[in-house]
Amino acid sequence: MARKVPLLKPAHVKARLKFANDHLDDLEESWEKVMWSDETKIELFGHNSTKCVWRKKNDEYHPKNTIPTVKHGGDSIMLWGCFSAHGTGRLHCIKERMTGAMYCEILGKYLLPSVRALKMGRGWVFQHDNDPKHTARITKEWLCKKHIKVLVWPSQSPDLNPIENLWRELKLHVSQRQPRNLTDLGKICVEEWAKIPPAVCANLLACWGLTSHLCAAVRLNWRSPKMARPSSNLTKFRKEFKKAKHIAIITGAGVSAESGVPTFRGQGGYWRKWQAQDLATPEAFSRDPSLVWEFYHYRREVMRSKMPNPAHLAIAECESRLSQQGRSVVIITQNIDELHHRAGSKHVYEIHGSLFKTRCMSCGEVKANHKSPICPALEGKGEPDPNAKDARIPVEDLPRCEKRGCNGLLRPHVVWFGETLDSDILTAVEKELEKCDLCLVVGTSSIVYPAAMFAPQVAGRGVPVAEFNMECTPATKRFKYHFEGPCGTTLPPALERHESEAI
Numbered sequence: 343m344a345r346k347v348p349l350l351k352p353a354h355v356k357a358r359l360k361f362a363n364d365h366l367d368d369l370e371e372s373w374e375k376v377m378w379s380d381e382t383k384i385e386l387f388g389h390n391s392t393k394c395v396w397r398k399k400n401d402e403y404h405p406k407n408t409i410p411t412v413k414h415g416g417d418s419i420m421l422w423g424c425f426s427a428h429g430t431g432r433l434h435c436i437k438e439r440m441t442g443a444m445y446c447e448i449l450g451k452y453l454l455p456s457v458r459a460l461k462m463g464r465g466w467v468f469q470h471d472n473d474p475k476h477t478a479r480i481t482k483e484w485l486c487k488k489h490i491k492v493l494v495w496p497s498q499s500p501d502l503n504p505i506e507n508l509w510r511e512l513k514l515h516v517s518q519r520q521p522r523n524l525t526d527l528g529k530i531c532v533e534e535w536a537k538i539p540p541a542v543c544a545n546l547l548a549c550w551g552l553t554s555h556l557c558a559a560v561r562l563n564w565r566s567p568k569m570a571r572p573s574s575n576l577t578k579f580r581k582e583f584k585k586a587k588h589i590a591i592i593t594g595a596g597v598s599a600e601s602g603v604p605t606f607r608g609q610g611g612y613w614r615k616w617q618a619q620d621l622a623t624p625e626a627f628s629r630d631p632s633l634v635w636e637f638y639h640y641r642r643e644v645m646r647s648k649m650p651n652p653a654h655l656a657i658a659e660c661e662s663r664l665s666q667q668g669r670s671v672v673i674i675t676q677n678i679d680e681l682h683h684r685a686g687s688k689h690v691y692e693i694h695g696s697l698f699k700t701r702c703m704s705c706g707e708v709k710a711n712h713k714s715p716i717c718p719a720l721e722g723k724g725e726p727d728p729n730a731k732d733a734r735i736p737v738e739d740l741p742r743c744e745k746r747g748c749n750g751l752l753r754p755h756v757v758w759f760g761e762t763l764d765s766d767i768l769t770a771v772e773k774e775l776e777k778c779d780l781c782l783v784v785g786t787s788s789i790v791y792p793a794a795m796f797a798p799q800v801a802g803r804g805v806p807v808a809e810f811n812m813e814c815t816p817a818t819k820r821f822k823y824h825f826e827g828p829c830g831t832t833l834p835p836a837l838e839r840h841e842s843e844a845i
């Protein structure tokens with residue numbers, strides 16, 4: 343019997359397929375080379391109640407995961423599992439508190455046999471997140487000793503791990519079997535995990551892999567198996583900087599984070615009971631436009647107290663200075679907060695749109711909108727507290743199109759999960775990248791989306807790429823520089839006036 347996993351709707355898949363075909367080649371073999379892994383906690387409640395709550399590690403105090411019975415009931419077990427496009431690997435129940443040493447033991451006992459059983463072949467890549475046990479020295483040394491290539495997985499990146507879908511699938515099937523005790527629970531987990539058909543894994547990755555960010559991240563690693571440490575020599579970087587005529591700067595969430603802009607993603611990133619991926623979707627908007635507008639209204643209002651940080655300012659100052667010398671700086675950002683504009687940057691591509699633009703659902707008009715509140719009905723709404731009541735604003739009182747005779751419902755002009763990027767913007771960005779002779783990746787990694795969509799093509803032309811971020815990750819050889827630390831600290835000295843500049 344075929345099982346269903348939450349996948350994209352056919353229309354989305356089609357759109358993504360087209361996007362992927364247009365922009366990214368040889369995807370399939372790349373994601374097929376990845377062994378995905380993760381841990382998850384599974385709880386067992388009192389013997390009479392078979393109700394289970396499934397949650398991600400570290401989320402236990404979130405209201406979503408607490409029901410009155412949780413306080414007294416329930417033991418739990420941790421599971422470690424892995425899977426690839428060829429099927430599920432071995433599942434292991436972790437009974438004690440896990441340490442780095444235990445993690446290595448698990449990898450030896452369960453990961454490596456799974457790799458062999460699933461016939462991953464040479465050149466496979468291991469994926470795990472940045473849990474401290476995963477990044478512990480002992481683990482790193484173990485992986486290195488075993489010559490295991492690791493897919494770099496920066497902590498600031500969106501929650502991309504497709505294994506989450508399999509955890510949901512597993513938990514559903516396990517709960518149907520009503521485990522009575524922990525031993526039972528562990529046994530059933532292992533059985534149900536093994537029963538997940540390989541086709542489900544392959545399908546999951548086929549759809550998941552077509553999301554641009556993931557493909558790009560995987561593709562890069564796949565093509566560049568040889569890892570080497572990039573240079574962090576600022577003097578050397580400055581020599582390249584002074585020669586550069588066209589500088590492309592790709593910025594990610596880390597730049598906004600340094601201004602205190604919340605992302606509503608990852609650990610602790612909630613607005614009421616939700617994270618961005620729950621509300622930033624076309625489905626959520628059509629289901630409850632009032633709720634989604636409250637969320638965006640809150641995000642717009644929050645920006646009133648946030649300021650551009652030294653990284654934004656250094657970029658803007660550099661653009662303005664270089665433009666007087668006939669040199670150019672272009673900013674390609676995934677951030678929707680307009681802080682680059684507020685810092686004074688002129689040449690900005692917002693590939694995810696902006697919090698301060700609206701799009702009419704009827705006539706399609708895109709318009710800048712900095713009103714506060716955006717409409718009277720939203721005044722004082724959008725409280726992020728988990729106990730706040732939804733405003734349930736009638737749809738006619740939500741922001742509406744002001745074009746004569748239209749009055750259509752407005753939506754935030756941002757790219758939501760499940761949506762593709764604007765092709766005109768992508769074309770323009772690609773032109774800029776073809777022209778650039780130096781590329782900076784700031785507040786994100788060049789091997790995760792969105793930079794991964796762009797940086798490889800730049801590096802492929804032999805153009806130096808420099809990363810400025812918090813992640814201590816070995817970049818591939820093709821990326822020349824890496825400056826670790828807050829970009830508000832590392833970027834200003836890198837972009838300041840060079841002595842060779844006349845102005």
Ligand SMILES: [Zn+2]
Pocket residue numbers: 702703704705706707743744745748749750
């Ligand atoms: Zn309209």
